[in-house]
Amino acid sequence: RAYPRTLDELSSHIGIPELRELVASFLYYQTNLEPLPDDLPLPPCPPLDGPIYVFHSAAATFYAPSDISGIGGMRRERIRATPSWYRGPPRYDCVFAEKDNTLDGFLGLHAARVRLFFSFKHSGIEYPCALVHWFSPVADEPDDLTGMWVVEPDVNVDGTRSYGIVHLDCILRAAHLIPVYGDAVLPPDFHPSQSLDAFRAFYVNKFADHHAHEIAY
Structure with missing residues (x-):
């Protein structure tokens, strides 16, 4: 599938009007050590060097010694962000992204859903990125029951989704979110691909595998 190669056209194509502002914020924090003061506006998005490239997947390689996989505990998995999976409905996977490496477990991580993998160049540096939809914990600790x-x-x-852009180096691995189902009955034609859009809250599944159990506690 062909994607526009300019920022404004890509923004219109994927239906994210704030994409230019998100890229501007991303580049500011990539190129400045100090955070932007609250009383100053975000600088405009600088010109990019050449076209933007979009990808439907990215590979995450990480160390998971408790899982029997790979050489020396190394594991590799594919994270998808595609508008059609095997000519069917879209697939936009969830991920764990780094937040604060001084905190243990899920306190030091973000949960996010990847909307787009893309890359661009600015000032001669290539930036492989992910446009993500953020999820935030509803409490300061895990659910007592589960x-x-x-x-x-x-x-x-205004009720629209809150997006951000992260460098691919910030993505740790894929995450599995389970809907908090409640008492409502799902319609007969409900498709699993709609789950992350239909439900209001989700469990961060630390039982997906050994490594998830070690990082999402």
Whole structure:
């Protein structure tokens, strides 16, 4: 599938009007050590060097010694962000992204859903990125009954989804979110691919595998 190669055209194509502002914020924090003061506006997005390239997947390689896989505990998995999976509905996987490496477990991580993998160059440096939809914990500790953290989608004041852009180096691995189902009955034509859009809260599944259990506690 062909994607536009300019920022404004890509923004219109994927239906994310704030994409230019998100790229501007991403580049500011990639090129400045100090955070932007609250009383200063975000600088405009600088010109990019050449076209933007979009990808439907990215590979995560990480150390998981408790899982019997790979050489010396190394593991590799594919994270998808595609508008059609095997000519069917879209697939936008969830991930764990680094937040604060001084905190243990899920306190030091973000849960996010990848909307787009893309890369561009600025000032001669290539930036492989992910456009993500954020999820935030509903409490300061895991759920008492299940032992899993519960998260909910972040939204803006107008009710639209809250997006951000992260460098691919910040993505640790794929994450599995399980809907908090409640008592409502799902319609007969409900498709599993709609789950992350339909439910209001999700369990962060630390029982997906050994490594997830070690990082999402």
